[in-house]
Amino acid sequence: MWGGAMGRWEPGTGERLARAALDLFAEQGYGGTTVDRIAERAGLTKTTFFRHFPGKREVLFAGQEAHHRRFVEGIAAAPATATPLEAVGAALDAATAPVTRAQRAMGARLEAVVASTPELRERQAFKRAALAADLAAALRERGVLDPAASLAADLAVRAFTGAFSRWCRRGEARTLGEIARQELRELQIAMAALE
Amino acid sequence: MWGGAMGRWEPGTGERLARAALDLFAEQGYGGTTVDRIAERAGLTKTTFFRHFPGKREVLFAGQEAHHRRFVEGIAAAPATATPLEAVGAALDAATAPVTRAQRAMGARLEAVVASTPELRERQAFKRAALAADLAAALRERGVLDPAASLAADLAVRAFTGAFSRWCRRGEARTLGEIARQELRELQIAMAALE
DNA sequence: AACGTGATGGCACCGAGTCACGTCACCGCG
DNA sequence: CGCGGTGACGTGACTCGGTGCCATCACGTT
Incomplete structure (x- = not known):
């Protein structure tokens, strides 16, 4: 079971927990799933869950740092x-380039769960606000007032989230970076038309 | 109706709870204050607290509907x-006009508590996102694409929140509506300078 | 005087999150 | 070979936010 000279415990504990959580959330909803049950499906316990994630909600937003x-x-x-807008475009390139297909696959499922759970939408709104704040600080660092x-910074976050959402839809052939660039252009x- | 011989219960139960909560949050912090203690200070019980507010956090955001x-x-x-921008300006007028001095007085204390509590900042970010979404829907209703x-919609929310924050600071003589209008102009x- | 109403208290319960402590394999060292 | 340290995990008790059910008690109504 633990091929070769592996450690004492199955590796990837955090990932197992995250997968179990996403599965259960999709099956029974977020509120209808207890942390105990998530840990149980992963073959672990509640305590271990909280050693890997600071809270029940964070299990879905892990790895975004x-x-x-x-x-x-x-x-x-x-x-x-x-x-400023050119810097935002460059940041979009830097942010979209390393995104993997695996993240695209999870994106759709994750979006469905988040959309149906106010508590998770709240968490998402906060994460985006925090990202926008950090981007704004980085721009101020460049002398932008x-x-x-x-x-x-808001345009950057908006372009990325909109692009990621479209990218996760089936039938989308373009690159995430391409979509993001176009979203930015449309914004x-x-x-310009607002005045 | 309640004149003379007052009712069985002290009136303004919800407001008493909200005041007790804000006091305790300012004294001991949000996380260091239990709902039981809030209710106790208001001369009530936990059960009654949750009859008036859907949650501990909502006690600070009540009355914003x-x-x-x-x-x-x-x-x-x-x-x-x-x-669109003229409509936003009109909405700012409509939103700022009925704001009372009492709300200004609570604004500063509330802002301090919220700023020092991630959980409350998260709630605030969500409320603003929800407001922006509703404003955007109202604009789409007018044919704005x-x-x-x-x-x-984002500009509207940004102008209002920025204006309210400034308005709560001491030494600010202008009207909330005036500040909001200026914030909108600056935005x-x-x-325009972004391009 | 009996009755319905409505806001409240009391209580049991669930689940998230914390904490202290115990356990056991692995690792390095003598 | 044995021995103690380390790190990931389990166990159980605990706090607190939040829910649900039932009892209470003053007030108004009939």
């Missing part, structure tokens, strides 16, 4: 001559 | 010839 960081660093890494920095056009 | 509604209706009530509707300028 890397994406968050790449997004923010993409702003800082943009050439110094870039305008408020409220332009906050606005540009820019709508913004 | 009316503001939310006026804001959204302000969009619909704008003249049919108004541009996405993503322009969402962007304009408009920053938006």
